[in-house]
Amino acid sequence: KRLYKLFLIFFILPVIGQPAKSKRPKEPGENKIKPVNKKVKPKTPKTKERESADSSLKSQSILTQVTDKGHFQKVAATLSLSAGQSIELRCKGSNVTWSYPSYLDTFKDSRLSIKQLDRYSQLILANSTAADTGEYSCWLLPCNGMKCRKDESKTGSTYIFFTDKEELFVPTPSYFEIVYLNPDKPAVIPCRVTTPSAKVTLHREFPAEEIEIDGTDIIYDAKKGFVFQHPTSDHKGIVYCKAESQGAPQISIKYHLLYVEVPKGPPSATIAASSSKVALGDRVHVVCTVLGEPDVDVIFRWQYPGQESERPVIIQNFWRLINRGIGHTTRISKSVLLVEDFEAIDTGNYICIAQNLQGETTVATKAELK
Secondary structure (H helix, E strand, O other): OHHHHHHHHHHHHHHHHOOOOOOOOOOOOOOOOOOOOOOOOOOOOOHHHHHHHHHHHHOOOOEEEEOOOOOEEEOOOEEEEEOOOOEEEEEEOOOEEEEOOOHHHHOOOOOEEEEEOOOEEEEEEOOOOHHHOEEEEEEEOOEEOOEEOOEEEEEEEEEEEEEOOOOOEOOOOOOEEEEEEOOOOOEEEOOOEOOOOOEEEEEEOOOOEEEOOOOOOEEEEOOOEEEEOOOOHHHOEEEEEEEEOOOOOEEOOEEEEEEOOOOOOOOEEEEEEOOOEEOOOOOEEEEEEEEEOOOOOOEEEEEOOOOOOOOOOEEEEEEEEEEOOOOEEEEEEEEEEEEOOOOHHHOEEEEEEEEEOOEEEEEEEEEEEO
């Protein structure tokens, strides 16, 4: 028995207690349990990805709306508010410029308030009306010395509908408007609505008919009105718009569509004096005439013999529309220089300089003593 116990102690028990040998050596840390919620260090984006992210941040709108509870929210591309509500908009920046419906400036409306504070500019419109419907935008205007420029990357814009069931069309100061139809650019009949969901149709006064809107050549945009993409002389005449929205239909003001076909360029100017040979004491007038596009303004400047001596003259400018056959409409602009009592100092060249957006034209005539 003693020999059997010794046999167990030295041969059998050591074999049972030893673990099985691995077929390969263990790698360091092979039996460690990996934690489930291990944090992974975020990878740094590549340079291009970082640049695109930065550019998207730069193009973010700087315009926000202050809500009734004093909170701020990003402004959507369009807002729809009931007429009578007040609105407060803020634009981030120390030098901000605003744009809003122009009539608010025309009538110097006291309901509109704009204040520039340290970090933002504030626009408040109180007691809104249907006429306030339009685009409200702002942009940062950084300055370097005396030069300021618009920062295109820091702007904000929203179009606000101030809905009013009594005023489906945005009110206008007149009851009749002229719309010029140029063959080389779209024409807009500006019957904008205060309710974006309103159904709007376009009608011709004579012959009485509804004009078909095909969505291609003629489209409707609630923010602009009806847009004629390719105006022709067939579109000329008097038209109006009709709108319907949960009630009786409403009619807009009338629009007179005039077809225009005048070559673009510097003014086509002519000049003529009432007489080229003048006696002392005579009354002389010199007329400078320009024919051009109906909606293009012409600026006149004069040079005349007695100008440096501050010789008194009278200068009057005026214009009117004329028809030149087959529905073509032209604007005739005139500037008249009048010398009441001709003297020797008034003899010489009378020069008229007519200018528009495309350039300027100089014409001259001479007045001499008999």
